[in-house]
Amino acid sequence: MTAPIQRPRSSLAHSIYQLLNPIPFGFFVAALIFDIVYFQTAEMMWSKSAAWLITIGLFFAIIPRLINLVQVWIPRGRVVPGAEKADFGLNFIGILAAILNAFIHSRDAYAVMPSGLILSVITVLCIALATVIASTFYVPGRQSHV
Numbered sequence: 676m677t678a679p680i681q682r683p684r685s686s687l688a689h690s691i692y693q694l695l696n697p698i699p700f701g702f703f704v705a706a707l708i709f710d711i712v713y714f715q716t717a718e719m720m721w722s723k724s725a726a727w728l729i730t731i732g733l734f735f736a737i738i739p740r741l742i743n744l745v746q747v748w749i750p751r752g753r754v755v756p757g758a759e760k761a762d763f764g765l766n767f768i769g770i771l772a773a774i775l776n777a778f779i780h781s782r783d784a785y786a787v788m789p790s791g792l793i794l795s796v797i798t799v800l801c802i803a804l805a806t807v808i809a810s811t812f813y814v815p816g817r818q819s820h821v
Contacts, residue, residue, distance in 0.1 A: 688742050696739040700802050702732030703773060707795040714792050722787050725795070726780035733773055740770060758812035762805045769801030 706728035713721035747755055747763045776794035780787055 688746070692739050692742040692746075695735060696743075699732040699736035699739070699773075700799075700806070702728045702735065703769075703795070703798050703802060706732065706776075707792075707799050710788075710792045710795045714788055717785060719784065722780065722784075722791070725791070726777065729773055729777045729780060729795075733770070733777060736770055736773075740766065756812070758808050762809040765801045765805035765808065769798045769805065772797040772801065 706725040709721045709725035709728060712718075713725065743763055743766065747759055772794050776791060776798060779791045779794060
């Protein structure tokens, strides 16, 4: 009996993913900081700036999420570790929270708080936890079933 052939991922897709994946997280962290400042000061500039940061973060999240979607759910003969699926799921929840947060931030004045702040925290925590899981339990090239 022969073992199934493990086809590697596309190097180009993986490189693009690794290049673009951290960018949205930076925008979402900055939006969280701006939301905290807005919650403390009620200066409208901070809320509008957070709305822009969330929107830009979502824009930059499109390509890495599509690459990750294909790598996790269309593996083409490759065994997908559980940690990679957990990473995908947490990023998916974080992106959904960010989309909802973008709609919340379209409100006027203080109607953004506290739901905007809570959604910013959920977004950042989900993506941070996904990054920790991916870096701790999943090492590219290692065959494991974590």
